[in-house]
Amino acid sequence: xxxxxxxxxxSPSGSPxxxxxxxxxxxxxxxxxxxxxxxxxxxxxxxxxxxxxAIGLPFAPATVVAALAAAVALAIGVWGYRSGxxxxxxxxxxxxxxxxxxxxxxxxxxxxCIGAGLPMPRVYVIDDGALNAFATGRDPQHASITVxxxxxxKLEDLELEGVIAHELSHVRNYDIRxxxxxxxxxxxxxxxxxxxxxxxxxxxxxxRRYRGKGEDAGGALLLALAVAAMIIAPLVAIxxxxxxxxxxxxxxDAAGALLTRYPAGLAGALEKIAGDKDPLDVNTKGTAxxxxxxxxxxxASAMNRLFDTHPPIGERIRRLRAMGG
Amino acid sequence: xxxxxxFLLAVLGPLVLVVLVVWITYNRLVxxxxxxxxxxxxxxxxxxxxxxxxxxxxETVKGYAAHEREVFENVTRARSAIMSATTPQQAAQADNxxxxxxKTLFAVAEAYPQLRANENFLQLQxxxxxxxxxxxxxxxxxxxxxxxxxxxxxxxxxxxxxxxFGFKEEGYFEAEEAARGDVTVRFTT
Numbered sequence: 001x002x003x004x005x006x007x008x009x010x011s012p013s014g015s016p017x018x019x020x021x022x023x024x025x026x027x028x029x030x031x032x033x034x035x036x037x038x039x040x041x042x043x044x045x046x047x048x049x050x051x052x053x054a055i056g057l058p059f060a061p062a063t064v065v066a067a068l069a070a071a072v073a074l075a076i077g078v079w080g081y082r083s084g085x086x087x088x089x090x091x092x093x094x095x096x097x098x099x100x101x102x103x104x105x106x107x108x109x110x111x112x113c114i115g116a117g118l119p120m121p122r123v124y125v126i127d128d129g130a131l132n133a134f135a136t137g138r139d140p141q142h143a144s145i146t147v148x149x150x151x152x153x154k155l156e157d158l159e160l161e162g163v164i165a166h167e168l169s170h171v172r173n174y175d176i177r178x179x180x181x182x183x184x185x186x187x188x189x190x191x192x193x194x195x196x197x198x199x200x201x202x203x204x205x206x207x208r209r210y211r212g213k214g215e216d217a218g219g220a221l222l223l224a225l226a227v228a229a230m231i232i233a234p235l236v237a238i239x240x241x242x243x244x245x246x247x248x249x250x251x252x253d254a255a256g257a258l259l260t261r262y263p264a265g266l267a268g269a270l271e272k273i274a275g276d277k278d279p280l281d282v283n284t285k286g287t288a289x290x291x292x293x294x295x296x297x298x299x300a301s302a303m304n305r306l307f308d309t310h311p312p313i314g315e316r317i318r319r320l321r322a323m324g325g
Numbered sequence: 326x327x328x329x330x331x332f333l334l335a336v337l338g339p340l341v342l343v344v345l346v347v348w349i350t351y352n353r354l355v356x357x358x359x360x361x362x363x364x365x366x367x368x369x370x371x372x373x374x375x376x377x378x379x380x381x382x383x384e385t386v387k388g389y390a391a392h393e394r395e396v397f398e399n400v401t402r403a404r405s406a407i408m409s410a411t412t413p414q415q416a417a418q419a420d421n422x423x424x425x426x427x428k429t430l431f432a433v434a435e436a437y438p439q440l441r442a443n444e445n446f447l448q449l450q451x452x453x454x455x456x457x458x459x460x461x462x463x464x465x466x467x468x469x470x471x472x473x474x475x476x477x478x479x480x481x482x483x484x485x486x487x488x489x490f491g492f493k494e495e496g497y498f499e500a501e502e503a504a505r506g507d508v509t510v511r512f513t514t
Contacts, residue, residue, distance in 0.1 A: 107455055114367060115462030117360075117470075261465070 025251065029174040033181055037077055040185035043233050044192045045070035050226035051196045073188050080184025085136040085144060093282045094124035094146045105152060108164050109145060115259055116168050121145050130280040131273045134290040135167040136176050143171045155269055162266030165256035166292055175248050179290055186238055193230040246311050253316055257323055267320035274313045350486040357474040361495050364467040365413060368498060371463050372407055372420055375456045379404040382449045386430065389440040393433050399426040417498045427453065464498045471495045
């Protein structure tokens with residue numbers, strides 16, 4: 001039988017309080033995804049334009065280079081949109097979970113999907129004792145949920161339910177699409193800035209060979225601008241990524257609690273995750289923002305704080321407890 | 326601009342606005358009603374699944390406790406009520422009946438150690454409890470959608486559109502408090 005739960009301010013009919021407008025959040029997320037793609041494609045274009053001018057190209061060819069850079073960024077973005085999730089899954093060493101082997105995980109995901117009105121996502125497990133989970137994909141029809149073996153082992157049923165509900169909220173809100181696109185484009189920008197930065201040295205040499213000495217003052221200024229842009233672009237991209245993922249963790253916590261009607265489940269899970277000192281072995285910087293909790297443990301310097309992908313876990317637990325957990 | 330054009334705009338502007346509002350509201354109502362129907366079928370699937378397990382369960386239990394006739398009759402009656410229910414309210418009522426009857430059945434089963442050791446029985450029991458939590462979640466989703474639709478129908482200005490196009494409020498799928506409480510078991514032996 002389903003365990004008795006303390007209802008969260010439920011009306012007698014069992015409908016939740018109508019303070020959370022999920023459909024509004026979805027629309028906002030879809031708009032933001034498009035905005036991000038625009039910004040993150042323009043960024044390489046601006047860098048490329050400056051770079052072209054800096055190495056002494058006239059305006060028109062420099063613009064062609066810029067358009068090319070934008071096209072490449074967009075192409076990689078589209079590729080990431082279509083198959084980025086399988087890349088994330090393979091980087092994380094997640095393997096498909098078997099229904100026979102993980103009946104509890106399957107049942108939990110199935111039940112919560114019914115409650116959220118979502119199609120069943122693919123389910124993966126990472127063989128790692130650390131406690132963590134993430135969701136990825138481009139929309140609810142192409143989504144997957146991954147949990148670590150440690151999470152399955154150490155969480156009670158209601159806590160596991162809380163974690164899965166949190167992840168399903170990311171799926172339903174289209175956070176997964178936004179986060180996937182951001183991850184891919186941030187990677188692209190970092191890579192392009194790197195390429196431009198390296199070739200600037202050769203370019204600077206080439207410019208000296210082809211041109212007279214008289215134009216150097218303007219050229220030097222452009223060069224300085226281009227180098228500055230190349231250094232700033234990845235930083236801007238990463239900061240956008242962090243800001244995006246921090247605020248949606250709170251929303252997913254709240255939406256997840258609304259789905260299970262039991263905030264204490266997720267609060268308890270987060271407490272266990274916070275108390276666990278085992279860092280996730282397969283974690284990389286590029287996928288950190290996908291997880292339910294910061295996968296780097298005990299490495300938090302002041303610099304890391306600045307680029308945190310998650311709000312402080314204590315604050316998340318406090319907010320969940322305040323909901324009646 | 327001449328006076329005629331200004332007059333035309335002053336009349337047409339609000340008119341276009343009203344048409345737009347009606348259009349958008351009407352589409353939202355249709356979408357929400359569709360969501361209610363869709364989520365109803367989510368409950369219905371689980372109810373039918375649960376009902377389909379009942380005959381098997383009754384047969385298994387009968388093998389050990391054939392004389393608990395009253396219990397079997399209640400379960401079977403609730404099952405056929407679910408199969409013949411046509412509205413969400415009837416189905417909810419029948420489902421609450423079945424929940425209560427099954428609870429009594431499992432409480433009675435406690436008295437038969439051999440039955441509790443029966444593998445078939447154990448499997449049915451765990452499957453039924455899984456379906457029960459699925460019904461609870463499906464009910465939650467359905468009620469959320471009903472609430473959204475009813476809110477649109479009751480609030481201004483959509484209430485005007487809803488009235489004119491004949492949108493009706495839907496009923497919640499309610500779990501009876503009595504069905505959730507403890508059951509008193511009367512042994513007939």
